[in-house]
Amino acid sequence: MTEFVNFSTVVRAVVGAGFAVGTIVGSAQITQAALPNLPGADLSPVSVLDESYLLGPGDLITIDIFNVPEYSGEQRVLANGNVNLPVVGQVSVNGLTLAQAESAISAKYSREVRYPQITVNLLNPRQLRVAVTGEIHAPGLYTLDAGQRGQFPSLIEAIRLAGGITQAADLRRVEIQRRTENGSTQRVVSNLSALLGRGDLSQDFPLRDGDSIVISQMEEIDLEASRQIALSNISTDEQEAISVAIVGEVFRPGTYNYASRPTSSQSAVGDNANVNSVQQPGRLTVTRALQLAGGVKPMADLRQLQVKRTMRSGETRIIDLNLWQLVEAGDRGQDLILQEGDTILVPTDFNASPDQISILTATNLSPDAIAVNVVGEVEAPGPVAVDANTTLNQAVLAAGGFNNRAKETVALIRLNADGTVTQRAIDVNLAQGLDDEKNPILQHNDIVVVDPNARARLADGVSSILGPFLQILPFRNLF
Known part of the structure; x- marks a missing residue:
């Protein structure tokens, strides 16, 4: 049986860009600051997110076999998760790390090559499909491309692609769920509040295909946290209706x-x-x-x-x-x-x-003007547009003031908030300042009725009785 040699401690530099700089073959973990252990977060006791990349359909990899250049070259992982290799045919690499793929390919070539030394590098990762749920503008499944430099899309990119987080989101509890190489699911919390507040970039995790992002909701809405979200670039679009x-x-x-x-x-x-x-x-x-x-x-x-x-x-x-x-x-x-x-x-x-x-x-929370009706014995009866803090006296003056027939006790008719109608008599004193009883502030659609005084009512009564006779008798001009 031929001996198999695997250089699993070689540090890999991904071709074209440094999106895996610091990744160690076999372990594939990037050192990061420990995440906060938040109360109530039922998560696995891990401090960093597993950065192992699992191969899948669409990945472009390079396979180098030491001293066998004719078997080496670029390979695209097929839809079935296999790569089609010279001489030995198809080998499944679906769901394997780079180190595991090296082992599988070495085992396949061990019958053809003595002491095969295999190196597998990721040349161009496939599109990533991630799920985003919770307090996000548009929950769902999203496809992300690797950047121009080959860097993996990050948590923030996925959030922005999904339309941004809502103001009810708990920034301290953004959970990322990831399938690991042993088939289990790892859960880690990102504290985006630390990213927005202190610029902690370690909270913006690079994503992997199949990741699920769950954005928790606040237990109680915090005004300061809500404002922090709304003013950030990970919130919903400011221009959206x-x-x-x-x-x-x-x-x-x-x-x-x-x-x-x-x-x-x-x-x-x-x-x-x-x-x-x-x-x-x-x-x-x-x-x-x-x-x-x-x-x-x-x-x-x-x-x-x-x-x-x-x-x-x-x-x-x-x-x-x-x-x-x-x-x-x-x-x-x-x-x-x-x-x-x-x-x-x-x-x-x-x-x-x-x-x-x-x-x-007097504040700008009130309208600039309201409409009131001043009817009866004023110079210009009818609807009057006045400032929102206008008093009864000012409304009477806005209608031209009392005429010589006016009674200075007026009736204020108001439609109340509960649907009832009230009417009260108020003795008007134009020298009176603001007073809830004698000179109240008017409300929209209030009606002020100015009745005629006793002399005017008497004259009106006489006129109504004698009017027909005055029209036909020759001495009508005496009146």
Whole structure:
């Protein structure tokens, strides 16, 4: 029996590019920094991902047989996983490492060549097919090509090819599952938060054919982590149109399409749908969405605003926001960046104080103008467009002020958030400052009714009685 010699300790340099620099034949592991052992991660106790390359259909390899150049040369792994070798015919290398392929080929040539010394190098790897699931824009199976320098595609490349991760993704727990040479499955967690925060490139693992990437979801939505994702280049496309719903204390509740690439200015979907398509630069935030919905009403409770977000698993997470911190202290961390399918819930604050309403209506979260109706004994009765923080006195003045027939006690009619209608009488004093009882801030569609005074009512009564006679009697001119 001929003796077989295998140079398994020779360091291989892959032809054309250094995508396997540092790979040792037989072990095929690249030294990397240990990954974090995160609580709750049911993973194998390994510190690095097995970098062994397993041959498969489509790989282009070179086979060198020492001192036998006529048997050496390039070979393409066939669809059945075999290579067709001179003299000895087909040899299966499917699922083998380079070292294992050397052993299989050496065993085949041992009958033809005395002391065969075989070297197998990977010249051009096949396309890689990887699965990406979890909190990713478009889960599914993807095909990646080796780069121009022959480098293996990385985890980040696969994430970007799948459209980017959602803002509900747990960056600390991106799991890679890989089949190893012994047939088992290895699981390792990549901490992409360390990559984004500290530039730790060791977390961007080179991929292998058949890898599965599972992106876990956050247990609880973290505003800072969500913002970190949204502003990174591994998030979803900033220019892709998203649809969000806005309900509650806003002037135009409904569903809105938003994109930062050019689109139609407005479109409706369905027979009676309230769907607007808007194009602006930058990502859609909660404050931008509220402005798209016409702004918040004076009774909006910004301290308990909520965003309902649906995860890829179908679960729903509620994100609590306090936009009042943004209004009072400029806390932009509360201005959540939205993603596809989010719903904003704006509750009603039935105990809102006049001062709070005044502050809110002065912000750009409220509309620039509202419409109120001032009817009756004013100089210019009818609809009046006024600022959102306009008081009753200012609305009367905007309608030209009282005429000489006016009674200075007016009726304020309001449609409330709960669907009821209230009416109250207010004695108007044009010198009165902001006061919830005597000079309240008006709301959209409020009606101010200015009745005639007693003298005017008397004159109207006399005129209605004597009017027909005055038209026919000759002494009508006396009146």
